[in-house]
Amino acid sequence: MRLKPVGSMAAILQALALGLCCIGSASVMAQNTAPAGDVVSHGGRAISAESPMVRQPIPGKTMTAAFMVLKNHTDSDETLTSASARWAGRIELHTHKHENGVMKMRQVDSIKVPANGSVTLQPGGLHLMIFDVQQPLPATVGGELPLELCFSKSGCLSYQAKLVDLRNMVMPGKEGHHQPMAM
Numbered sequence: 316m317r318l319k320p321v322g323s324m325a326a327i328l329q330a331l332a333l334g335l336c337c338i339g340s341a342s343v344m345a346q347n348t349a350p351a352g353d354v355v356s357h358g359g360r361a362i363s364a365e366s367p368m369v370r371q372p373i374p375g376k377t378m379t380a381a382f383m384v385l386k387n388h389t390d391s392d393e394t395l396t397s398a399s400a401r402w403a404g405r406i407e408l409h410t411h412k413h414e415n416g417v418m419k420m421r422q423v424d425s426i427k428v429p430a431n432g433s434v435t436l437q438p439g440g441l442h443l444m445i446f447d448v449q450q451p452l453p454a455t456v457g458g459e460l461p462l463e464l465c466f467s468k469s470g471c472l473s474y475q476a477k478l479v480d481l482r483n484m485v486m487p488g489k490e491g492h493h494q495p496m497a498m
């Protein structure tokens with residue numbers, strides 16, 4: 316499949332830092348996710364996750380999404396094949412595609428993480444779609460939620476994702492394309 320990042324995680328963090336969210340600053344966020352997300356050191360793991368985050372579900376909704384930058388520290392391509400979390404009923408791998416001028420979400424079988432490279436899961440692009448979220452969640456905004464990601468070669472690895480409130484986040488170029496399911 317084609318991987319076409321529409322922006323960068325830096326842009327997302329910048330948006331968060333601009334007071335659009337509940338998080339004090341991007342640096343604090345990066346710091347806080349370092350031990351769990353392996354930003355500083357990937358701890359010998361084949362695949363690390365930078366700034367893993369789960370969007371706080373809209374009140375009354377049991378669906379949400381997760382975003383992160385997956386980095387492959389090995390010399391061979393990896394493939395994310397599935398994801399799960401004990402606080403969610405089901406997680407699908409999704410992407411966004413333009414169809415007749417409208418952005419639509421599509422489920423994908425897998426997400427490639429290129430050798431010694433990375434892939435960005437972000438609003439408007441690839442993401443983890445999370446269904447049947449436990450209510451209330453076992454974490455509040457700013458807290459961490461465990462996520463399990465399974466890769467074709469490295470097996471299943473556990474990550475800690477930060478619960479963030481993205482309701483007011485501005486996505487460049489996405490104005491007018493907001494859909495109920497869009498993240």
Ligand SMILES: [Cu+2]
Nearest residue numbers: 409420442444
């Ligand atoms: Cu989706």
